[in-house]
Amino acid sequence: MLNASQLNVGPDYPLHATAAGKVVLAHIADGEIASVLPENLESYTSNTIVRRDDLLREIHRVREQGYAVIDNEYETGLFAVACPVQESDGKLMGIVVVQGPTERLKSDSLSGTVSLLMQAADEIAAVLT
Template sequence: MLKTLDQALKLLQYFTRERPQWGVRELAAEMEMSHTVAYRMLVTFTRHGLLTQEPETKKYRLGLKVLEYGGIIRDQLNITDIIYPVMKALSDKTGESIFLTWLDGSDGICTEIVESNQSIKYALNVGSRTPLYAGASNKVIMAYMPIDVIKAILEKGLQPKTPNTIANRESLLQNLETIKKAGWAYSLGEYTEDTFGVAMPIFDSSGKPVASLTIAGPKYRMSDEKVPEMVDALRKSIDSIHQIVQQIM
């Protein structure tokens, strides 16, 4: 029974932003399981509102119950009520977009964002899932993880998201070490081309990295001279957030 539950939970993980819909047979083939088993799982999830089936295509996608659960998690983390004002103040000060990335396994998930008021800006959707090895917001979390966890992530392979993604294992390890020593990360076009990111980690009360806060925007607005200014503004916001997070985590 536990094996069946494990398979069912893995099935849900195939519904991503890049692949939001699946047919029964194509999902069964992807998961290397029988069509009958996949169908039963899909029907069960649909009955409980976690999935819904499109009437025309007969394909399945995530249901509104998932959105409900997401709202519950956001409430528990006190993101909107407590952390959002800090992010808004940082956006007003820097003129750039600010986003909060929460650690989830070997990925980062954007759980809150304050968009820049400028006409040209970096935009990211809440709920976006990104690998820890790409971009400042993710690498600044990964840099503080135990080395055995880092190596386990590397063993899964590094898939470049842009030509600027560090896809060489040794180069990435060196970069993570540099980030850890500095206490912040800076990237240019690693996950999305033509954008910059300046990020710092957020730790829980035990000192474990749980999230990151990032200033991001088009790279033409960021010069090497402006980076220290961004880092200083970010550090002050992180200090405020740390006091909050360490009380609720």
């Protein structure tokens, strides 16, 4: 059951353990990520990516598929999908995220959810540019 035990107010936000954070990292060069993140990252659950090399592999996957997913990485019971809102040149303007209980969002309809989220991101970008 989702518990909302991780409340972030202020500047601290775990980029490596959140879907939105992974989208942000996907828009940064690998070398820059390696220069700012330590080799060992903070663990929030047993599913958190805690090695920078593993995170970089995940970031490559995010770049390839065009969206990020977390599955119990930041909080047990939390599943999230995030899509970038981008300018025509690929520059990140914002992020659209859907998150909720794993049992509700992680399902056979995930590909449909991702498609709708990507469409929403494209529509938002069209309005903002």
